[in-house]
Amino acid sequence: MGTISEKILSRASGKTAVANDFVMADIDYAMAHDGTSILAVKAFREMEVEKVWNTDKIVIPFDHLAPANSDTTASLQKDIRNWIHEQKIRNFYDIGNGICHQVLPEKGFAMPGKLIVGADSHSCTYGAFGAFGTGVGATDMAEIFASGKLWFRVPESIKITVEGNMNKHVCAKDLTLKVVGTVGSDGATYKALEFYGNTISDLSVSGRMTLCNMAIEMGAKTGIVPPDNKTLEYVKKRAVDEYDPVYADDDAIYAKEIHIDVEDLEPQIARPHEVDNVCGVSEVEGTRVDQVFIGTCTNGRLEDLEDAAAILEGKDVAVRTIVIPASRDIMIEATKNGTVEKLLEAGATFATPGCGPCLGGHMGVIGDGETCISTANRNFRGRMGKGGCIYLASPATAAASAVTGTITHPGNV
Ligand SMILES: CC(C)[C@H](C(=O)O)[C@@H](O)C(=O)O
Numbered sequence: 180m181g182t183i184s185e186k187i188l189s190r191a192s193g194k195t196a197v198a199n200d201f202v203m204a205d206i207d208y209a210m211a212h213d214g215t216s217i218l219a220v221k222a223f224r225e226m227e228v229e230k231v232w233n234t235d236k237i238v239i240p241f242d243h244l245a246p247a248n249s250d251t252t253a254s255l256q257k258d259i260r261n262w263i264h265e266q267k268i269r270n271f272y273d274i275g276n277g278i279c280h281q282v283l284p285e286k287g288f289a290m291p292g293k294l295i296v297g298a299d300s301h302s303c304t305y306g307a308f309g310a311f312g313t314g315v316g317a318t319d320m321a322e323i324f325a326s327g328k329l330w331f332r333v334p335e336s337i338k339i340t341v342e343g344n345m346n347k348h349v350c351a352k353d354l355t356l357k358v359v360g361t362v363g364s365d366g367a368t369y370k371a372l373e374f375y376g377n378t379i380s381d382l383s384v385s386g387r388m389t390l391c392n393m394a395i396e397m398g399a400k401t402g403i404v405p406p407d408n409k410t411l412e413y414v415k416k417r418a419v420d421e422y423d424p425v426y427a428d429d430d431a432i433y434a435k436e437i438h439i440d441v442e443d444l445e446p447q448i449a450r451p452h453e454v455d456n457v458c459g460v461s462e463v464e465g466t467r468v469d470q471v472f473i474g475t476c477t478n479g480r481l482e483d484l485e486d487a488a489a490i491l492e493g494k495d496v497a498v499r500t501i502v503i504p505a506s507r508d509i510m511i512e513a514t515k516n517g518t519v520e521k522l523l524e525a526g527a528t529f530a531t532p533g534c535g536p537c538l539g540g541h542m543g544v545i546g547d548g549e550t551c552i553s554t555a556n557r558n559f560r561g562r563m564g565k566g567g568c569i570y571l572a573s574p575a576t577a578a579a580s581a582v583t584g585t586i587t588h589p590g591n592v
């Protein structure tokens with residue numbers, strides 16, 4: 180008897196582990212990006228360990244301030260590049276490759292049954308592939324760099340079942356916001372979420388990534404979709420390693436079970452300044468926006484850009500609209516299939532694949548008193564620029580709002 184998390188952490192620690200046990204686990208893959216590797220490498224150096232534990236299992240994408248936004252950032256990045264080179268770390272993805280949480284799955288590191296730890300809170304995204312993906316702080320990451328191990332308290336799990344067929348213009352992001360609004364931003368603290376139900380099975384791999392990406396916005400340690408044929412189809416072409424899918428036992432014990440029906444759901448939106456301040460788009464329709472941002476590890480994938488292009492094709496944006504594909508591979512696909520052209524012709528501005536203005540670093544930070552509708556995962560006060568307001572929505576709602584300059588239901592343009 181076991182949940183997916185109990186079974187993955189049992190395998191990784193070599194003993195039968197149940198919720199609330201403390202285990203020392205072997206990490207399958209460890210990720211740090213340009214933002215957090217600086218502190219992780221500093222802590223690693225202070226430990227006076229000569230070599231990292233494994234040069235193949237550490238993955239470092241540069242995505243947060245990439246390309247560098249200042250000479251200070253450039254110097255810090257130079258130091259990390261040198262360290263990566265000295266340590267002979269094989270999996271380094273420099274600027275332009277894309278956001279860590281997109282790059283790891285694309286390059287085959289996110290596999291069912293694996294324990295993947297990232298020095299970034301949205302590392303829960305890998306749960307879309309049936310992995311236990313979770314975020315840790317930079318000093319914990321230094322410990323992993325040195326030993327390949329980390330201790331965990333095995334989380335209790337919450338089973339979330341989502342059922343119903345979604346209406347036209349309603350997508351994975353709307354479902355995700357509905358889940359976050361229902362569970363609440365502290366409703367799953369240190370719990371692992373397991374997602375079931377026909378709506379989850381119907382979601383594409385990309386949609387499942389959107390959902391698992393926001394597990395941390397409910398305080399969860401991770402969010403996992405049991406692997407199925409869609410997962411295996413995605414993973415088998417890319418996997419860098421052998422893997423063994425893990426499923427919960429029928430008698431697995433859950434701390435809670437939650438049912439959500441999305442049959443008549445309308446497009447959802449999270450109002451400033453809390454992720455769980457969720458309502459239907461119709462409640463805030465007409466609110467003026469200064470900027471539209473389509474991208475991030477939540478919604479910068481090919482189908483997200485295609486959803487936006489389907490709305491914007493043949494129209495002109497009424498406000499500045501920034502589009503940032505989550506990875507280079509996505510940008511290539513979106514260029515080949517005409518999506519980039521449609522968005523450019525509508526007046527969108529493209530930037531280098533990466534995090535962009537998501538956390539207020541560069542390439543689209545908003546001004547005091549400005550409002551942005553964004554496809555990201557966080558709308559905390561000041562996240563995209565001091566004093567700004569952020570609404571979180573789907574790519575279709577963001578694109579429809581770009582057409583009118585006000586928050587708009589995608590069915591109304
Ligand atoms: C910079 C990094 C530590 C941070 C995170 O961990 O989530 C960022 O990616 C974010 O989304 O706020």
Ligand code: SF4
Nearest residue numbers: 278475476534537538
């Ligand atoms: S896109 Fe945003 S949420 Fe995702 S890793 Fe980058 S800063 Fe964090």
